[in-house]
Amino acid sequence: MKAALPERVAGKPVEIWFQDEARVGQQGTLTRRWAPRGTRPRGPRDRRYLWAYLFGAVCPARAAGVGLVLPYADTKAMRLHLAEIGRHVTPGAHAVLVLDGAGWHGAAALEVPDNLTLLALPPYSPELNPVENVWQCLRQNHLSLRVWDDYRAIVDTCCEALECAHAHARAPRLHHAARLGRNGQNLRPLVLAHITACLSSDGIFSQTIIQLNMH
DSSP: OGGGSOGGGTTSOEEEEEEEEEEEETTOOOOOOOOOTTOOOOOOOOOOOOEEEEEEEEETTTTEEEEEEESOOSHHHHHHHHHHHHHHSOTTOEEEEEEOOOGGGSOTTOOOOTTEEEEEOOTTOGGGOTHHHHHHHHIIIIISSOOOSSHHHHHHHHHHHHHHHHHHHHOGGGTTTTEETTTTEESGGGOSEEEEEEEOTTSOEEEEEEEOOOO
């Protein structure tokens, strides 16, 4: 990791962030559910093809995070996410952003803020990224076995899922239940702020910033 840092970072505090994306849409995700032994419960499954993308980044050491709901997963969307992450890095610090090898993560046109350094994970190693466990929790509890009427409904559900995860992690009586995934990552760092970005009729992103109090 030290080898990935530029020389200008010497002497600055360094934060470790993790980033990933997840697709949420009408095809849906099947998951486990409670049912009497020996039965096969039914669940709705949409066959249409409309979806949005969750972009998430967390800094476990600071209990901080940034999530976006965007219509595409491409270089333009990644640029928006990096800019938002950069705004949430502690002033005067530098962040190492650990992420997978998706094509838009290393695109030549990708603009990386000066306070961020990208560090790619080895190929085929999602178990090294704790954001994967956040997606697993959201799919199992909020984003599976659903039928959405349109894109706006998908975006609204994604935002509600992030807000429910935030509330769930903050509840004192659910302190232990707030841990998720096989590796036990804590859900509380998921969101400090999230942006819902909808594609308008003229093809331009419109953004609404929602601040969530984590204290």
